[in-house]
Amino acid sequence: MKNKNLIIYRVVTGLLSLLMLFSAGMYIAQYEMISKVFLQLGYPTHIIYPLAIAKILGLVAIWTNKSKMLKEWAYAGFVFDLILAIMAHVSINDGEYMGAVIGLVLVSLSYYYNGKTTQEE
Numbered sequence: 001m002k003n004k005n006l007i008i009y010r011v012v013t014g015l016l017s018l019l020m021l022f023s024a025g026m027y028i029a030q031y032e033m034i035s036k037v038f039l040q041l042g043y044p045t046h047i048i049y050p051l052a053i054a055k056i057l058g059l060v061a062i063w064t065n066k067s068k069m070l071k072e073w074a075y076a077g078f079v080f081d082l083i084l085a086i087m088a089h090v091s092i093n094d095g096e097y098m099g100a101v102i103g104l105v106l107v108s109l110s111y112y113y114n115g116k117t118t119q120e121e
Contacts, residue, residue, distance in 0.1 A: 025051035
């Protein structure tokens with residue numbers, strides 16, 4: 001059972017990592033396009049680069065396991081980010097909320113299986 005939970009944790013966290021890295025990469029590489037989207041969603045554009053950096057640092061905190069508290073805050077930050085993304089997309093009715101919903105499911109599963117793998121150690 002330990003190996004099964006660890007495999008699920010790593011696969012789900014890997015998928016979450018790909019999603020967040022893709023998002024952060026888009027924020028940096030496609031700044032003009034992303035800034036238009038942020039304005040449509042009602043968010044200021046000056047948070048784009050800091051949000052991209054925060055996503056990368058959150059992934060580092062999750063994968064390195066250096067600090068349990070930092071890892072908890074990284075998960076919380078991703079949850080806040082994704083819930084706000086869902087709400088923003090739903091509020092302007094652009095139909096682009098499914099990526100954030102998938103991300104929220106991945107964060108939840110990663111957090112759950114992280115707890116299961118640490119209990120088994």
